[in-house]
Amino acid sequence: MTAPTATGRGTAAAPGAGEPAAGRERAPRAPGPGRIALLTSGLVAALVAVALVSAATGAYAIPLGDVVGSVLHRAHLGGEPLDRVGESVLWDARLPRVVLAVLVGAALGCAGALMQGVFGNPLAEPGVIGISSGAAVGAVAAIAFGLDFLGNWTITVFAFVAGLGTVMLVYVLSRSDGRTEVVTLILTGIAVNAFAGALIGLCVFFADNAQISGITFWQLGSLAQATWPKVLAVLPCAGIGLLVAPWFARRLDLLALGERPARHLGVDVERLRVVLILVTALLTASAVAMAGIITFVGLLVPHLLRMVAGPGHRFLLPGSALGGALVLVSADLVARTAAQPAELPLGVLTALIGSPFFFWLLRRTRRRQGGWA
Amino acid sequence: MIRFRTRVAEPPRGPEAGAELAGAAGLAVRLGGRTVLSGIDLAVRAGEVLTLVGPNGAGKSTLLAALAADVAPAEGRLLVDGRPAGEWTPRELAFRRAVLPQAATVSFPFTVAEVVAMGRAPWAGTRREDEDEARVAEAMAATEVAEFADRPFGALSGGERARVALARVLAQHTALLLLDEPTAALDLRHQEQVMRVCREWAEAGRGVVVVLHDLGLAAAWADRVAVLRGGRLAAVGTPEEVFTEGLLGEVYGHRVRVLTDPETGAPLIVPHRPGRGGAAGADG
Numbered sequence: 001m002t003a004p005t006a007t008g009r010g011t012a013a014a015p016g017a018g019e020p021a022a023g024r025e026r027a028p029r030a031p032g033p034g035r036i037a038l039l040t041s042g043l044v045a046a047l048v049a050v051a052l053v054s055a056a057t058g059a060y061a062i063p064l065g066d067v068v069g070s071v072l073h074r075a076h077l078g079g080e081p082l083d084r085v086g087e088s089v090l091w092d093a094r095l096p097r098v099v100l101a102v103l104v105g106a107a108l109g110c111a112g113a114l115m116q117g118v119f120g121n122p123l124a125e126p127g128v129i130g131i132s133s134g135a136a137v138g139a140v141a142a143i144a145f146g147l148d149f150l151g152n153w154t155i156t157v158f159a160f161v162a163g164l165g166t167v168m169l170v171y172v173l174s175r176s177d178g179r180t181e182v183v184t185l186i187l188t189g190i191a192v193n194a195f196a197g198a199l200i201g202l203c204v205f206f207a208d209n210a211q212i213s214g215i216t217f218w219q220l221g222s223l224a225q226a227t228w229p230k231v232l233a234v235l236p237c238a239g240i241g242l243l244v245a246p247w248f249a250r251r252l253d254l255l256a257l258g259e260r261p262a263r264h265l266g267v268d269v270e271r272l273r274v275v276l277i278l279v280t281a282l283l284t285a286s287a288v289a290m291a292g293i294i295t296f297v298g299l300l301v302p303h304l305l306r307m308v309a310g311p312g313h314r315f316l317l318p319g320s321a322l323g324g325a326l327v328l329v330s331a332d333l334v335a336r337t338a339a340q341p342a343e344l345p346l347g348v349l350t351a352l353i354g355s356p357f358f359f360w361l362l363r364r365t366r367r368r369q370g371g372w373a
Numbered sequence: 374m375i376r377f378r379t380r381v382a383e384p385p386r387g388p389e390a391g392a393e394l395a396g397a398a399g400l401a402v403r404l405g406g407r408t409v410l411s412g413i414d415l416a417v418r419a420g421e422v423l424t425l426v427g428p429n430g431a432g433k434s435t436l437l438a439a440l441a442a443d444v445a446p447a448e449g450r451l452l453v454d455g456r457p458a459g460e461w462t463p464r465e466l467a468f469r470r471a472v473l474p475q476a477a478t479v480s481f482p483f484t485v486a487e488v489v490a491m492g493r494a495p496w497a498g499t500r501r502e503d504e505d506e507a508r509v510a511e512a513m514a515a516t517e518v519a520e521f522a523d524r525p526f527g528a529l530s531g532g533e534r535a536r537v538a539l540a541r542v543l544a545q546h547t548a549l550l551l552l553d554e555p556t557a558a559l560d561l562r563h564q565e566q567v568m569r570v571c572r573e574w575a576e577a578g579r580g581v582v583v584v585l586h587d588l589g590l591a592a593a594w595a596d597r598v599a600v601l602r603g604g605r606l607a608a609v610g611t612p613e614e615v616f617t618e619g620l621l622g623e624v625y626g627h628r629v630r631v632l633t634d635p636e637t638g639a640p641l642i643v644p645h646r647p648g649r650g651g652a653a654g655a656d657g
Contacts, residue, residue: 120480253487254494256480257541260443265545266467266495311481 036315039308043322050326051102054333055094059341062086097226100234101332102325104223104287105297107238109324110245111283112298113305113316117252118276119174121185122303123365126284127295128358129174129185130192134166135159135281135288136218137199143214144203156233156289163285166192167277221292221347223332230290237286241279242321248276249313256311294347296354297324303361383499384454384468384548387578388419394549394580395440395470399449402432402439409435410604413449417549417580422571424591425584427601428625433584434475434553436601440582441472441551454548467495471545473552477538482525485537489513489522492544504546512543515570517563531558539567543574550574550581556590568594588642592616593634600624616640 056064062082070090072079081087108126115124115131126132138158141147148154174181174188204215217225251272254262263269287294301323302316309315328346331353335344388394396416402409410432417423417440425433438444439451442458451458454469461469471492479488489512493505513519516536521529526537535558542550552571556564568590571581575596585591591598592612600607600615602624608615621629621642628645 116481122481250494250497253483254491256483257488257491258474258478258480261472261474261477263443263463264441264467264470264472265491266462266464268463306481310487311483312487 036309039305040315040319040322043319043326047102047322047326047329050329050333051098054098054101054329054336055090057333057337058089058094060085060089062090093226096228096231097223097332098329099231100223100226100290101329103231103234103238104291104294105325105328106242106321107283107287107324108294108297108328109301109320109322110242110298110317111280111287112324113302113313113320114245114248114252114276114280114283115298116302117255117313117316118273118280119171119185120256120258122306123299123358123361124185125296125299126280126287127293128299129170129189130196131163131166131170131281131284132288132293132295133193133196133200134169135163135285136293137166137196137203138162138285139289139292140200140203140215140218143218144207144211146211153233156237156286159289160237160281160285163288164278164281166196167281167284171273171277218288218292219347220345221294221350222335222343222345223291224343226290234286234290237282241283241286244279245283245317245321246314248272248279249317252276252313252317253311292347294328295351296358297327297350299361300354300357301327382465382468383501388548388580390420390578392419393417393452394419394454395582396452397436397439397446397449398452400439400446400451401448402435402444403447404435404444408447408604410439411448412605413439415599415606415609417582419548419578419580420575421596422575422581422583422594423597423599424595425582425599425601426586426588426591427607431601432604433601435604436599437472437551437553437582437584441470442466443472464495467545467547469547470549470551471542471547473539473542473550473555475553475557477534479526482527484523484525485518485529486513486522488526488537489518489540489544492541492546495545501546508544508546512540512546515543516540517566532560532563535559536563536567539570543570548579550579552581552583554584554586556585556587564590588616588621592640592642593637612640616642 052064052067056062056067066080066082066086067090069079070082070087073081074091082090112125115126115129116122118124136159138161139155141162142155142158147158150157170185170188170192173191174185176184200215200219204212207215251262251267254265254267255269255272257265259269298320302320305316305319305323309319327350331349332346335346335349338344393416397413400413400415401411413436415436425436427433435444439446442451442453442461445459453461453466458466483491486509489509490505492512493502493508496502496505510519513522516539518533518537518540521533526534529537535555539552539555542552550571555567559567564587568583571583572594575581583591583595595612597610598612598615599609600620607624608620616631618629618631621631630643630645632641632643633639634641
């Protein structure tokens with residue numbers, strides 16, 4: 001290390017006279033606002049493009065231009081409607097599915113980024129640590145016991161309550177001395193996943209055949225049953241979560257220093273934790289209630305964005321929502337079209353891609369820490 | 374994003390010389406059912422460097438945590454800026470004191486510049502937000518971390534991390550600094566530099582509390598030294614008053630000799646090293 005000639009002497013007396021330029025001039029790593037704006041607009045453009053392609057593609061092909069025309073027509077911005085069949089395919093089947101994919105993907109991506117911030121751990125993800133299966137237990141129980149006293153909302157509410165309970169359980173079990181160690185977190189996830197699996201199995205045991213096919217849907221994860229009422233049922237939960245999350249960006253940055261230092265910087269850590277856990281549960285549960293268990297989106301997306309744009313949560317939270325939506329719309333397009341006329345389960349597909357990535361991330365984290373012990 | 378103007382109580386600029394920034398009276402702290410501190414009467418005043426020394430487990434870090442309002446008193450009381458610590462919100466405390474933890478970690482690959490800028494977080498939305506850039510630059514210059522401003526914190530060596538953590542604390546720019554072993558990971562030059570920064574901050578009218586293991590550093594740079602033993606204050610006073618062969622030998626359970634630095638006049642503490650007697654034969 002080359003020592004600069006200036007000693008500490010007199011620096012306190014002459015605040016910031018000449019020094020700051022040294023740190024500013026060359027900034028190869030720190031992403032500037034230009035890069036973030038570019039990344040954001042790139043993500044938005046890609047999302048719109050994939051969404052349109054997804055709406056156009058399928059057993060009944062609709063030319064891309066006609067999709068745009070029909071959307072413009074309904075928005076009263078010109079354009080032309082399709083014929084009766086085309087209009088029905090587009091508006092009753094394809095678009096609700098695309099919109100649901102956007103909402104679920106955004107919720108999962110954002111929940112992953114939030115959870116990693118709260119736990120101060122890049123391996124935290126709703127699926128990995130068992131929150132998704134916890135929420136699925138609620139949803140599956142609601143199906144298996146034929147509960148519908150809350151109408152369209154029953155499954156969402158059950159998924160939310162079960163998801164919330166699971167988040168709190170995992171949080172309490174995996175923390176010691178204000179820290180969450182990787183091993184403890186992953187092992188807690190294994191235990192919670194196993195327990196949730198057993199509860200789901202129990203529900204299957206009590207369910208009849210029709211209910212079992214509904215339950216299988218949760219376990220594999222799918223957007224095949226998308227309808228507008230379902231979109232409307234998930235919209236408030238996911239929407240509130242997505243809007244509220246960026247509010248906590250700066251405080252989440254501070255939490256990266258640890259709980260005590262964050263408190264020393266004026267963060268009411270206990271309250272922040274409780275609020276963020278609620279938001280995470282809201283996002284995860286709304287995703288699970290609509291699409292079943294879809295893992296690894298919340299792990300993959302924030303991680304890639306952190307590599308490109310740095311770990312600051314002010315971009316990471318909305319960016320992960322955008323990225324999650326992009327990944328899920330793309331994945332759903334592949335799931336629908338890769339094995340036509342059959343449909344691949346979406347959750348299986350994301351797990352196929354996500355698991356090797358998770359494995360790589362584990363290896364890397366281990367190498368950096370020099371072992372788990 | 375919308376910014377709220379805060380309505381929390383900001384401290385007035387620059388405390389008066391000698392004003393009590395934090396004070397413990399009859400303070401006792403229990404952690405996990407064990408009494409870690411008891412009967413502590415100690416005030417930190419504006420304009421002084423106060424060091425806390427003592428053997429391992431004597432309660433130095435706990436006392437620092439108590440002064441930082443991290444742990445609630447089991448008995449007695451703790452005042453920060455004239456009010457019981459529990460009556461301030463975390464934000465109001467952050468306006469008044471900055472704390473350097475013993476080991477600094479950062480969970481995600483934030484750059485050095487970002488970590489130091491986090492020290493400005495309490496001031497967001499207040500009048501002093503305008504000072505952010507100047508304070509960050511000043512803190513980075515004082516700790517000589519500007520040259521690796523763009524590197525991720527996790528890629529730094531232990532000593533570099535310690536200096537960045539200190540820069541973050543300096544950037545917070547509060548009237549009271551509480552530093553837990555800021556010199557432990559540093560080389561000789563940077564140890565001296567950190568203590569000189571502490572001195573300068575004290576001379577600018579702030580209060581600095583430093584936990585130290587190196588008695589020589591404490592003797593050379595502190596205005597007052599508080600010696601802890603078994604959770605109690607064994608002595609408080611100037612280095613010359615406190616660093617006596619009798620007291621130190623008793624507190625540490627090891628014989629020492631106290632010499633005088635011919636250059637500065639500060640006490641020099643040399644541990645008794647049996648079997649290492651040199652030609653001078655000072656031993657014995």
